[in-house]
Amino acid sequence: MISETGRIVAIETDGLWVETIQRSTCGSCAAEKGCGQSLMARLMGHTSYLWVLLEGRDPADYRIDQEIQIGVPESVVVNGSLFVYLTPLFGMLAGAGVAQQLWASDGLSAIGALVGLLAGGALVRWRAHQTRYDRRLQPVLLDDRQPVTLIPS
Template identity: 65%
Template structure:
C-alpha cells in the first residue's frame, strides 16, 4: 500500500476530497543537489485532489483542514500505469505495422502510427472514465481513529 498524507478540502456524505502535495523521489536520490527536478518540484508545489470514500465512517466527524493519511494499493498503481502507457504504444505499433504491410509507404506508416497512438489514448481515457467510481481502485483512509458507523 502506498501511503500519503493530505488535508481535507471538502466533505460530502459519501466521501471526502483530500489535497495532497506531490513529492518527487528526490529525497532518496543521491543526485538531489545536482538535479533540476527537485528544484522544479519545490517551486511548482503541484497539488492533487483525491476523492476518498469514507467506508462507513460518519462525514460529520471530519472538519475542513483535518490532516488524514490515505493509501492506494500498489497493484492499482502498477496496473493503471501499465495500461496507460502500454495501450497507446501497442496501438501505435499495431497501426504502423498494418500500414507498412498494406501500403509500404513511409508517410502513410507515420500517419497511421499517429492515428494508432491517438486511438490508444482514447481507449485509455474511455476505460478510466468507466472505472473511476470502482471502489476497489479508490484511495482509502489509513490509520484513522474515527469510529466506524455500523449500519443496520
C-alpha cells in the same frame, strides 16, 4: 500500500476531497539536486485532488484543513501505469505496422502510427471513464478503523 499525507479541502456525505502535494519520492534518490522533477515540485508544489471514500465513517469526525493519511494499493499503481503507458505505445506500433503492410509507404506508416497512438489514448480515456467509481481503485483512509495489511491473508 503506498501511503501519503493529505489535507481535507471538502467534506461530503460519502467521501472527502483531499489535496496532496506529491513529494513522497523526492529526497529519496541520489539525484535530488540535479532532478527536474524535484525542482518543479519545489517551485510549483504540484498538488492533486483525490476523492476518498468514507466507507461508513461519520463525516462529522473530519474538518476542513485536517491532515489525514490515505493509501493506494501498489497493484493499482503498477497495473494502471502499465495500462496508461503501454496501450498507446502498442497502438502506435500496431498502426505503423498495419499501414506499412498495406501501403509500404513511410509517410503513411507515420500517419498510421499517429492514428494508433490516438486510438490507444482514446482507449485509456474510455477505460478511465468506465472505472472511475470502482471501489477497488479508489484511495482509502488509513486509520484505526482500517489497519493496513501488507501481506495478503
